Amino acid sequence: MSNPTAAMLVIGDEILSGRTREANAYHLAGRLTQVGIDLREIRVVPDDHAVIVDAITALRGAHAHVFTSGGIGPTHDDITADAVADAFGVGIDVREDARAHLQAAVGAGRTLTDEHLRMARIPHGAALIVNRMSGAPGFSVGNVHVMAGVPEIFVAMLDELLPGLDSGKPVLSRELRFDVGEGRIAAPLRALADEFRTLSVGSYPFRDASGYGTNIVVRGTDIELIDLAIERLEAIRRSVV
Amino acid sequence: MSNPTAAMLVIGDEILSGRTREANAYHLAGRLTQVGIDLREIRVVPDDHAVIVDAITALRGAHAHVFTSGGIGPTHDDITADAVADAFGVGIDVREDARAHLQAAVGAGRTLTDEHLRMARIPHGAALIVNRMSGAPGFSVGNVHVMAGVPEIFVAMLDELLPGLDSGKPVLSRELRFDVGEGRIAAPLRALADEFRTLSVGSYPFRDASGYGTNIVVRGTDIELIDLAIERLEAIRRSVV
Numbered sequence: 001m002s003n004p005t006a007a008m009l010v011i012g013d014e015i016l017s018g019r020t021r022e023a024n025a026y027h028l029a030g031r032l033t034q035v036g037i038d039l040r041e042i043r044v045v046p047d048d049h050a051v052i053v054d055a056i057t058a059l060r061g062a063h064a065h066v067f068t069s070g071g072i073g074p075t076h077d078d079i080t081a082d083a084v085a086d087a088f089g090v091g092i093d094v095r096e097d098a099r100a101h102l103q104a105a106v107g108a109g110r111t112l113t114d115e116h117l118r119m120a121r122i123p124h125g126a127a128l129i130v131n132r133m134s135g136a137p138g139f140s141v142g143n144v145h146v147m148a149g150v151p152e153i154f155v156a157m158l159d160e161l162l163p164g165l166d167s168g169k170p171v172l173s174r175e176l177r178f179d180v181g182e183g184r185i186a187a188p189l190r191a192l193a194d195e196f197r198t199l200s201v202g203s204y205p206f207r208d209a210s211g212y213g214t215n216i217v218v219r220g221t222d223i224e225l226i227d228l229a230i231e232r233l234e235a236i237r238r239s240v241v
Numbered sequence: 242m243s244n245p246t247a248a249m250l251v252i253g254d255e256i257l258s259g260r261t262r263e264a265n266a267y268h269l270a271g272r273l274t275q276v277g278i279d280l281r282e283i284r285v286v287p288d289d290h291a292v293i294v295d296a297i298t299a300l301r302g303a304h305a306h307v308f309t310s311g312g313i314g315p316t317h318d319d320i321t322a323d324a325v326a327d328a329f330g331v332g333i334d335v336r337e338d339a340r341a342h343l344q345a346a347v348g349a350g351r352t353l354t355d356e357h358l359r360m361a362r363i364p365h366g367a368a369l370i371v372n373r374m375s376g377a378p379g380f381s382v383g384n385v386h387v388m389a390g391v392p393e394i395f396v397a398m399l400d401e402l403l404p405g406l407d408s409g410k411p412v413l414s415r416e417l418r419f420d421v422g423e424g425r426i427a428a429p430l431r432a433l434a435d436e437f438r439t440l441s442v443g444s445y446p447f448r449d450a451s452g453y454g455t456n457i458v459v460r461g462t463d464i465e466l467i468d469l470a471i472e473r474l475e476a477i478r479r480s481v482v
Contacts, residue, residue, distance in 0.1 A: 030259030
């Protein structure tokens with residue numbers, strides 16, 4: 001597959017301490033698969049300026065897109081915007097259009113506090129990612145797309161962002177369930193994967209009330225080829241059950 | 242905090258394609274916090290030999306412990322053991338004690354297949370991580386601990402592994418709920434974080450039926466200091482509500 005590649009960078013001590021279950025990676029992964037962007041890495045790092053800067057620098061050099069979540073609120077532990085600015089070597093300031101979005105969100109009559117204004121600090125040269133859920137915008141600098149950690153806001157920002165990005169062919173998949181452990185089908189599966197080299201053939205064992213089973217997932221961009229591989233798998237299934 | 246640091250490496254295309262929601266990181270993070278190991282990074286990578294080798298090499302050099310999940314079953318996409326062997330520059334072969342665990346799991350009378358034996362291939366110099374759930378063992382090579390991706394087996398292997406590892410002081414936490422958005426308390430919170438520099442003070446906004454709110458989490462190894470910070474937060478809460 002020659003779709004553009006991407007990485008996700010999740011920023012937040014709360015994930016690494018086990019307080020919070022990470023909630024945005026699964027959504028992002030599914031959406032990128034739909035639009036034909038190949039997610040190649042997810043990295044979770046703490047609220048540590050130098051660590052975030054290093055991760056952004058590494059990931060943006062290796063991938064067409066980097067999607068971040070977390071650390072863009074008003075408190076002392078929200079340090080993502082400054083880290084992105086440093087990673088690109090650009091300045092960061094309160095920006096008028098971001099301030100206007102926050103003003104609209106709090107209501108025209110209210111004075112914006114320092115905390116509101118902190119959320120209007122945007123690295124120079126960025127494009128805003130506005131959203132229908134909150135006044136505080138995300139932003140893109142180059143190929144780095146900075147979004148909120150709160151799941152509903154992350155979803156809304158991604159909806160806004162995705163249509164404008166370079167993407168490729170949607171990745172399609174079909175799945176077949178085997179009521180045997182994966183050891184029983186490993187040999188024919190390996191032969192199938194060797195034959196259909198442009199497809200990805202994944203084997204996912206499970207155990208439920210009725211015993212061991214295996215789901216086989218075939219992924220690729222050519223649906224006819226996927227269908228052909230599934231036919232072959234159905235024949236394998238008839239031979240083992 | 243001077244606890245030993247750790248990274249987690251999750252191996253699996255199914256996470257990156259959005260087929261499967263990653264399920265082991267949250268459990269690992271909570272357990273490491275309890276025993277005093279400081280989880281500093283989680284990285285998810287695809288079933289790609291070179292990428293896995295590079296990730297293991299980078300993470301094992303940077304941290305006291307590396308915990309991996311996924312890719313140790315019998316099928317063609319299970320390539321973790323070979324990648325770990327390559328990362329350490331050691332050989333890998335079927336090992337007698339691993340074979341004996343698999344034989345016990347399938348029953349003394351049955352002949353082990355090539356697929357069973359594939360799960361008994363262990364890098365030279367490794368220590369096995371046996372588990373009560375399945376015959377296929379995990380293993381540790383140096384500071385890299387290789388475990389299964391199936392959640393129940395990951396949990397069982399971690400139970401087996403953790404008591405023998407170097408660890409530090411358990412990290413404790415207390416949490417206080419504010420029924421205001423985090424912007425309203427950002428300034429006193431920053432002052433508190435500046436004063437209690439050996440503690441970690443996290444601010445986690447949420448939105449529920451009654452409106453915006455914020456949970457403040459104080460973490461550290463000294464419970465008296467945490468209690469003092471929480472008293473200070475209760476005073477802040479009285480002042481804003």
